[in-house]
Amino acid sequence: MTAKWTQNHPLYLDYQATTPTDPRVVEAMGPFWTNKFGNPHSRNHHYGWEAEDAVEIAREQVADIIGATKKEVIFTSGATESNNLAIKGVAKFYGDQKNHIITVVTEHKCVLESCRALQQDGFDVTYLHVKENGLIDLDDLRAAITDKTLIVSVMAVNNEIGVIQPLKEIGAICRENKVFFHTDAAQAVGKVPLDVNAMNIDMLSISGHKVYGPMGIGALYVRRKPRVRLTPLIHGGGQERGMRSGTLPTPLVVGLGKACELAKKEMAAEAERLHGFRQKLLDGLRERIPEIYVNGDLDNRIPGNLNISFAYVEGEGLMMGLKDLAVSSGSACTSASLEPSYVLRALGVEDELAHTSLRLGMGRFTTEDDIDYAVERIAKEVNRLRELSPLWDMAQAGIDLKSIKWAEH
Amino acid sequence: MAYSKELIDHYENPRNVGAMDDASGDVGTGLVGAPACGDVMKLQIKVSPEGIIEDAKFKTFGCGSAIASSSLVTEWVKGKTLDEAGAIKNTDIAEELALPPVKIHCSVLAEDAIKAAIQDYKSKSGAKDDNQDAAE
Numbered sequence: 001m002t003a004k005w006t007q008n009h010p011l012y013l014d015y016q017a018t019t020p021t022d023p024r025v026v027e028a029m030g031p032f033w034t035n036k037f038g039n040p041h042s043r044n045h046h047y048g049w050e051a052e053d054a055v056e057i058a059r060e061q062v063a064d065i066i067g068a069t070k071k072e073v074i075f076t077s078g079a080t081e082s083n084n085l086a087i088k089g090v091a092k093f094y095g096d097q098k099n100h101i102i103t104v105v106t107e108h109k110c111v112l113e114s115c116r117a118l119q120q121d122g123f124d125v126t127y128l129h130v131k132e133n134g135l136i137d138l139d140d141l142r143a144a145i146t147d148k149t150l151i152v153s154v155m156a157v158n159n160e161i162g163v164i165q166p167l168k169e170i171g172a173i174c175r176e177n178k179v180f181f182h183t184d185a186a187q188a189v190g191k192v193p194l195d196v197n198a199m200n201i202d203m204l205s206i207s208g209h210k211v212y213g214p215m216g217i218g219a220l221y222v223r224r225k226p227r228v229r230l231t232p233l234i235h236g237g238g239q240e241r242g243m244r245s246g247t248l249p250t251p252l253v254v255g256l257g258k259a260c261e262l263a264k265k266e267m268a269a270e271a272e273r274l275h276g277f278r279q280k281l282l283d284g285l286r287e288r289i290p291e292i293y294v295n296g297d298l299d300n301r302i303p304g305n306l307n308i309s310f311a312y313v314e315g316e317g318l319m320m321g322l323k324d325l326a327v328s329s330g331s332a333c334t335s336a337s338l339e340p341s342y343v344l345r346a347l348g349v350e351d352e353l354a355h356t357s358l359r360l361g362m363g364r365f366t367t368e369d370d371i372d373y374a375v376e377r378i379a380k381e382v383n384r385l386r387e388l389s390p391l392w393d394m395a396q397a398g399i400d401l402k403s404i405k406w407a408e409h
Numbered sequence: 410m411a412y413s414k415e416l417i418d419h420y421e422n423p424r425n426v427g428a429m430d431d432a433s434g435d436v437g438t439g440l441v442g443a444p445a446c447g448d449v450m451k452l453q454i455k456v457s458p459e460g461i462i463e464d465a466k467f468k469t470f471g472c473g474s475a476i477a478s479s480s481l482v483t484e485w486v487k488g489k490t491l492d493e494a495g496a497i498k499n500t501d502i503a504e505e506l507a508l509p510p511v512k513i514h515c516s517v518l519a520e521d522a523i524k525a526a527i528q529d530y531k532s533k534s535g536a537k538d539d540n541q542d543a544a545e
Binding site: 312313314315316317320321340350351352355387388389390391392393401404406407 | 412420421423426428440441442443444445446447448449450451468469470471472473475476
């Protein structure tokens with residue numbers, strides 16, 4: 001086992017948090033910081049035109065990865081803004097006709113908080129629960145739709161557990177009921193094939209830095225036929241068809257475009273490669289560590305995600321031992337609340353198991369050696385900490401932990 | 410968040426890990442916290458007839474700060490009388506390990522664990538004393 005990974009240079013296994021910008025993306029962006037610095041909205045000279053041309057190529061590249069046309073893509077600062085704009089923008093535009101929103105308890109905070117903000121403005125919000133595997137029940141969705149329902153917002157891929165919602169089926173239900181369908185696809189773009197027409201998606205949010213593009217850029221797909229109208233959140237010069245004012249950051253836009261182009265080209269091969277890695281990782285861990293549990297559906301899941309509970313070992317304590325691995329945990333020991341991940345809770349994972357979870361995210365720059373290294377390190381550390389764990393002792397002695405009256409603090 | 414050297418040392422090389430026979434009359438056991446909260450400490454003390462803590466062992470389920478806090482207190486209580494051990498404050502633990510504010514609860518739990526172990530020992534030996542009284 002090579003000791004190439006250290007605390008100050010840990011093995012990166014947190015690809016759902018962010019992805020490194022692909023060097024090819026950085027290269028494509030380069031000229032737009034320096035000689036091609038024009039404002040893409042300047043219509044009077046070469047600098048403006050070349051920047052505008054580059055932006056329009058990028059718009060086409062972004063549209064292409066989701067099966068849209070370029071006129072339907074507007075650039076934003078990231079998926080958080082896209083989600084805010086999609087949900088609040090539609091709500092503000094159509095709010096006097098319909099005032100009901102449907103979303104899901106496991107959505108990203110920016111979707112949940114946008115919905116909460118609209119509740120303050122008088123909207124009704126239904127938060128659908130998920131099944132044990134993290135997926136919504138389509139019958140729940142059908143049952144929740146009323147004649148007041150304006151929009152359904154369901155994420156394509158969950159950021160913690162990587163599960164893929166049945167977008168095509170959700171889209172069909174929404175279209176049938178004449179309800180807008182928005183999906184937060186920040187974790188899905190470039191990982192799973194997306195087609196806004198086949199899936200009847202009306203709005204789709206994209207993040208630059210989750211797809212090997214730069215941070216600070218994202219996009220929102222807004223359907224033109226049948227047309228979806230939004231009230232803008234940011235007012236100004238009327239850029240982006242009036243839906244999002246502000247000068248476009250040409251280098252970032254170019255980077256997002258290039259990132260989408262690369263992701264589309266490499267998606268199938270990359271998915272296959274990562275699928276093999278995940279299997280190797282899971283097999284390796286299962287072989288060396290008893291009593292581990294995968295959180296979320298394993299089949300309907302992006303290949304680069306694994307979320308596992310290592311029973312009897314607290315996640316943050318585990319991460320501290322794995323200082324040469326950059327991973328994240330569903331434990332929330334650092335937060336004042338002491339409450340573990342709301343996503344894992346929504347699956348019905350009990351708090352004691354949620355506290356023991358790690359999210360392992362693999363991606364474009366992960367190698368097979370990395371997987372071997374991670375398996376060795378995690379197995380070693382989990383087994384060390386189990387030797388320290390009174391819960392492990394009790395479980396080995398056949399004591400039912402639920403039979404003990406714990407003093408919850 | 411950077412942890413102190415002391416904390417990392419106790420986490421990586423925990424002292425006095427293990428268990429003692431809970432049924433033994435000179436052993437007091439404190440089990441505090443809850444799995445659902447992400448912290449459980451089991452702290453055991455072995456007390457001499459003179460009332461001195463001769464040995465201490467722990468096992469902890471929790472974050473690095475919880476493990477380090479319990480490891481530290483096993484060192485601290487050894488050689489102390491029950492009253493001295495019972496006077497250890499969570500603030501002393503937090504200071505020694507330079508716990509960040511979000512981790513103060515780990516030191517509180519460690520203090521609770523000592524107190525619980527002492528209490529357990531006293532209730533056991535109290536019962537024993539009663540028996541002796543009855544025998545006399």
